[in-house]
Amino acid sequence: MSSQFAQLQVAPSESELVNTFIDAMSRVYIWMTGGLLITAVVAAFVASSDELAALLFGGSFVFWAIIIAQFGLVIALSAAIHKMSPTMALGLFFVYSGLMGLTMSIVFLAYDLGTVAIAFGVTTGTFAALSIVGLTTKKDLTKWGPLLMVSLFGLIIASIANMFLQSPMFDYLISYLGVFLFMGLTLYSTKSIKTMTFEALSNGDAQAVSRIGVIGALQLYLSFINLFLFILRIVGGRR
Helix, strand or coil, X not given: CHHHHHHHHHCCCHHHHHHHHHHHHHHHHHHHHHHHHHHHHHHHHHHCCHHHHHHHHCCHHHHXXXXXXXXXXXXXXXXXCCXXXXXXXXXXXXXXXXXHHHHHHHHXXXXXXXXXXXXXXXXXXXXXXXXXXXHHCCCCCCCHXXXXXXXXXXXXXXXXXXXXXXXXXXXXXXHHHHHHHHHHHHHHHHHXXXXXXXXXXXXXXXXXXXXXXXXXXXXXXXXXXHHHHHHHHHHCCEC
């Protein structure tokens, strides 16, 4: 009886739980924004340097080495997130953001800055609206997961196929499908992060909350980047 009373005494109130949940979700978006900022700064710096741009895109070895490193980091972070400290996981996420900035520098080389700004503005507005819906909806989106993953693999295969076909119409179709797919992934990931964070907080697992925050920031970061790239392809304006 006394032990049950003690548990009731230390259990967080509903208002405390909600406030802690808001703080935890705020960190997810702060970390995601930090990753995007690192990517943008690195991309702009590389694009402004002819020597660095030539090193990255003049030969295939360096470029593909960076791509492989990016995939390796994502796989390592996703697979070992439960064994890492939250600080290490966050550090790897920011390293990944920097590597992404190296490859994203091609955006500043291939598109007019006005076009990039328009695509970024549209992406930001769309992403914000989807995040609000994902955080407020009561609908169960669990069934979306397998369908979205299958669609993602299909999109990757179609993109690779069009590298050989070089069809402009197919490219536009892939771009629009990519926008809708990553809109769905943004909505699904936001809802999933919200659910996992609230469950971890309810169980009093602070370490799990931090780890979910890092992997959640990575998921939303990737959704934002890909949504931006597909919108940019639709807007056009290549140099």
